Amino acid sequence: MIGRSFFLLSLLQAVVSGQWSADNPGAVTAQNGLCAQIPCHYKYPSTLNSKPRIGIWFNSETLDFSSVAFFSEGYITVSPKFLHRTRLSGVLRDNDCSLVIDKVTQEDAGPYFFRVDFLDGQNDYNYQPATQLYVTDFTDKPTIFPAEMVAGQPVNVTCSFNTTCNGTAPILTWVTPADDPPSASRSVTQWGDTLTYTSVLYLTPALKHHGQNLTCRVTYPTVSSEQILTMAVEYAPRNQSITSPDNVNNSGVNVKEGNSVEFFCSVQSFPASNLTWRHLGATLNTTRSSNELWLKILQVTRQDAGDYQCVAENEHGTGKGNVTLMIELRGSEKTWKCLVALIVLAVILGVVPVIVWAACFRNK
Numbered sequence: 001m002i003g004r005s006f007f008l009l010s011l012l013q014a015v016v017s018g019q020w021s022a023d024n025p026g027a028v029t030a031q032n033g034l035c036a037q038i039p040c041h042y043k044y045p046s047t048l049n050s051k052p053r054i055g056i057w058f059n060s061e062t063l064d065f066s067s068v069a070f071f072s073e074g075y076i077t078v079s080p081k082f083l084h085r086t087r088l089s090g091v092l093r094d095n096d097c098s099l100v101i102d103k104v105t106q107e108d109a110g111p112y113f114f115r116v117d118f119l120d121g122q123n124d125y126n127y128q129p130a131t132q133l134y135v136t137d138f139t140d141k142p143t144i145f146p147a148e149m150v151a152g153q154p155v156n157v158t159c160s161f162n163t164t165c166n167g168t169a170p171i172l173t174w175v176t177p178a179d180d181p182p183s184a185s186r187s188v189t190q191w192g193d194t195l196t197y198t199s200v201l202y203l204t205p206a207l208k209h210h211g212q213n214l215t216c217r218v219t220y221p222t223v224s225s226e227q228i229l230t231m232a233v234e235y236a237p238r239n240q241s242i243t244s245p246d247n248v249n250n251s252g253v254n255v256k257e258g259n260s261v262e263f264f265c266s267v268q269s270f271p272a273s274n275l276t277w278r279h280l281g282a283t284l285n286t287t288r289s290s291n292e293l294w295l296k297i298l299q300v301t302r303q304d305a306g307d308y309q310c311v312a313e314n315e316h317g318t319g320k321g322n323v324t325l326m327i328e329l330r331g332s333e334k335t336w337k338c339l340v341a342l343i344v345l346a347v348i349l350g351v352v353p354v355i356v357w358a359a360c361f362r363n364k
Helices: 002-019 331-349 353-361
Strands: 021-023 027-031 036-038 041-043 054-058 068-071 086-088 099-101 110-117 124-136 143-145 155-163 171-175 183-191 194-203 213-219 224-230 233-243 252-256 261-270 274-279 282-287 292-297 306-314 317-328
Touching (some): 027 036, 068 099, 143 224, 155 171, 155 213, 233 306, 252 261, 261 274, 261 306, 261 317, 274 292, 282 292
Antiparallel strands (some): 054 068, 054 110, 143 155, 155 194, 183 194, 213 224, 233 261, 261 292, 274 282, 306 317
16 A cells, blocks of 8 residues: 555656756856856646746755846845846746846856746746856957958948847947048847847058058957958059169160170069060060069070060059160171271261271270
């Protein structure tokens, strides 16, 4: 008889405990400064559906009224450290007991369990085991969406930050290398449980901003983080330069016939330019996506004399530079031409031939 009674009591307890149950995770993790969310849905005997009730969350493993994190009927019994920071994300009468803790700190870490009380002195229940809350460092960062930047042209740069916390709203700010204070618009959109905070920066980049940093910062009351974008400002070729180991004087180079000569063309541009060397309309050498190009001419002749042009091109413009190659003729041909010229002078001016000859060979 005693054995049968014990069996019936155990069965009754099993039935009752099956009517009182909760669906909540064993552990959740939140980032410092954001919010913690503990999902919770509870069940109770259907005979209590229309009964008034209160919901209580405890920050403990046991029933400790000095550790109340949330009380559905006000803040009278809530622990001071949770005051005005806790709320339910759902409706208690809809069996939703999900807890939200705003502005989470490391001190909030620990066990949490939910208790319901139907205020009749008989029907109340502690839903255990507790959910363990872990608090980690704030690591979320905003996202900057790169946009093509061209020197002197206005551009919009977008920064966004996603969160499922709908309590304290974050603030998005910009730090720019521009001389004027940044001008930006702000908006917030929601998709499901996710809130997206967006800031659009209006910027006119200059050439001097190339390689400098653009920073978007997200700020909460106790924490902040930032994302940095290195500005890649595109511009047309500029500061073109032509040099030579033989020295460029007044945009020209003198080279003796039969010797070799080298020219080096460089330019500043972004993206890198396509460079081409031309002479008398003919292309001599070319390179793609490089801001430097050499030109080497071996054993120059009189046909190599003249202007050489280095052309730099990218999608934003074209730059051109010129250098003149002057050929010093070989000694015999130079002497012959010298004699012809001096004989003509002698005939016209009456210069003595011996003196003409000496003058022609004096610097040979």
